[in-house]
Amino acid sequence: MTTPQPNYYDTPTQPRLLDVVRARMRTQHLSLNTETTYVQWIRRFILFHHKKHPRDMGSPEVEAFLTHLAVDRKVSSSTQNQALSALLFLYREVLAVQLPWLENLTRAKPRERLPVVLSKPEVNRLIEQLSGVNALMARMLYGTGMRILECHRLRIKDVDFDRHEITIRSGKGGKDRVTVLPSSLIPELKSHLLTTRKLHDEDRGKKVPGVEMPDALEKKYPSASTSWGWFWVFPAPDLSVDPRSGIRRRHHVHVVSLQRAIRQAARQAGIAKPATPHTLRHSFATHLLQSGYDIRTVQELLGHKDVATTMIYTHVLNRGGRGVVSPLDN
Template sequence: MTHKKKLLDLVRDKIRFKHYSISTEKTYVFWVKHYIIFHNKKHPIEMGKSEIEAFLTSLATKKKVAPTTQNQAFNAILFLYKEVLGIDMSEWNIQALRAQERKHIPVVLTTEEVQKVLQNLTGIYKLVVTLMYGCGLRMNEVLNIRVKDMDFGFDKLYVWDSKSLKDRTVPLPLKLKDELQVQVKKIEEMHQKDMSDGFGTVYMPFAYEKKYPKAKSETKWQYLFPMNNISKDPRSNVKRRHHIHPQTLGRNIKIAAQKANLNKRVTSHIFRHSYATHLLQVGIDLRSIQELLGHKSVETTMIYTHVVSEMNKAKLISPLDF
């Protein structure tokens, strides 16, 4: 058991060295641990191709996991062998039974339904979700916005290092400009108070902290949507102000959707789907939408053409109504 714990600590160290997020750290450690337990706590150095295939196949056949979950587990094991144990798996040609992939057409809200949800949100959460819809952002992108990412001169928002590791800019909704400027002022005042209370630093991405040691105390690096309270960083134990917790935002969206009496499953991602679909409906070309969303491939963006196609079908009438 001590041997296994040591290995998991090595996994954590390597993940932190490579600047992966804490959610990726938790996910990878979870799957590495389950892989080891699945094979009766055998050390991964003593296992190989057949054991990996057996584990991944079991996830698909017995656990009935989604394809994305199976891929997540495979990526964790790949990381373990390549980055931690220094073993190249490229020639192993892993052939596990793949979890069955179902093509989902994303659920979207009409512009009226979006407004209904927004009307049932209050305070900071209303501003966060409105910006998320207005810019087509993922939840982690909107929560990770820093003061410096708002360009009020050119009316654009910088989205740094998102899921596709591709930075991009999106037009800032002019309707939100005044409200966002007020929010920046609030952050400036909050940061001044934090500094006088002996806090005021913020989590810095990648190697910025070493390169610019003073930046973590600068107002421009503070989160645009911070928590109400100072909290302890789970990795460094430093007390500082982090951004709003994803679960808190998700809970507020769920409550607002219930109040709006919508029979659709409303999550944070539904606003991104709705943004893309509504742009497509007013004639914005697919390539532009791909760039705004930060998709690597236009094929990913093409799912929204199916959504619009389904909507157009709704305009057809039944023979009963002839």
């Protein structure tokens, strides 16, 4: 038997449902990207059913929405599962409705696709078409195996030049890990940080509020947000308003700029493959395996929970066509 929940559409004094969703996600320290995505899917679900309250809907409505996404909107299985995850969060975490059909809903089976991997010459051609900070970030993605957001959110304190390593905080799944800092990247990165330090000092001189801090650290260590160690390795050139706190402060560079730059660089380099920042991560893993590093080491550097996820890169250990020699070549 379910516990009756307040109808957030009943009176003006009750908080709006989507505001309650946001508040619940923030208490669980979920990322802004996850918050934005989940709220979008919940809103679309409600609008699809003509603004009917989710508490008054059940399995047929959820299945109808997911079918609409797959059949009418032709979304991928991963997008369909993302929408389902948002609805599960709504019912379980916000409405506190435990219904059997939630557990019995079948997730769309994702298609098994091999990752797009660039050869070493292609990586070099791609990076040669980039300049400035975008070139540095691209080299870092390829040289460390970081995800694009992990690179953009990197803090000064997590770069260890002496040990040649980078600590990635709160990566996918909320876990920390350590990856390699390429020796060839150190001079360029140190030079970049000299410019970054000037920007940090300018902000302090102008009394700009400190950078965003994870979880409750801003209250626990009030001065940490203005310290050099917590400053972004790749800060944005301009100040912007924090969408959660409303504070005008220095954020890290936006991921879109690097995504666009890499797409354009791939075209200029004559690379037909659909290259993205994540392609450089795929190439990092593949080239390490080609060089003889064991699968467990690559798994740790990538931050994969299950080695089966890393195993997808072993396809490159064979020659083309799974190592088969074509009869045409004999």
